[in-house]
Amino acid sequence: MDYVERLVRLGRLTTEQWGLVTAEQARQVGVDASALAEFSKAGLLSRAGEGVFQLAGAPLPAHLDIKVAWLRLEPDRLAWHRQSGASGVVSHSSACLMHGLGDLPTGVVEFLTEPGADASRAAGVRFHHVPRMDSGQITLIDGLPVTAVERTIQDLLRAGLDGGHIGGVVADAVRRGLVDRHALASHIAPFAAEYQLPFPAGGFELMDHLLAAAGERFPLSADG
Known part of the structure; x- marks a missing residue:
């Protein structure tokens, strides 16, 4: 050749x-x-x-570090054969970057992977091991499998990220109409106690708490 x-x-x-x-x-x-x-x-x-x-000559892709890290997860397979997310889904702070939400620290590239993935193989990458995800929790952004917005918020809460940073993500998502507030409240309600809200606080109270921590003032309540 x-x-x-x-x-x-x-x-x-x-x-x-x-x-x-x-x-x-x-x-x-x-x-x-x-x-x-x-x-x-x-x-x-x-x-x-x-x-x-x-x-050479190819445009510099947006979020180059995320794309390079994702390609390295399974370097023998082409990107268009991996969009189901089976080999890794962009998540947490990296998903926020891809969605354009909030202002989170992004020192590493974060992925959701199935249990057993070898986290030692990639410097600058953080793996979060989860069972195989429902396809409804994954969206494609610029050819990359990324956690959907609601799932991303849940993952940030599960990771215990500070309320101010999550509140910024929630505020941006609500303003842009990327989440259904009632559905989000239902799914994040179990995290209310972890963020020191008194019983019987639920999802809407947690959203109000997160927004306040982010300095946001528009109302979020069960009445919409």
């Missing part, structure tokens, strides 16, 4: 992967490590992360 054919094969792989390709994906189409090094030296590829390369 000649130089041009190798480059064409890489280009095909990157077309629906944000201009990115893993070393393992490249190897599967006959482009080995030495060829990748040659392309990099020639300025046709740049290193986007460990074992992940970006094709």
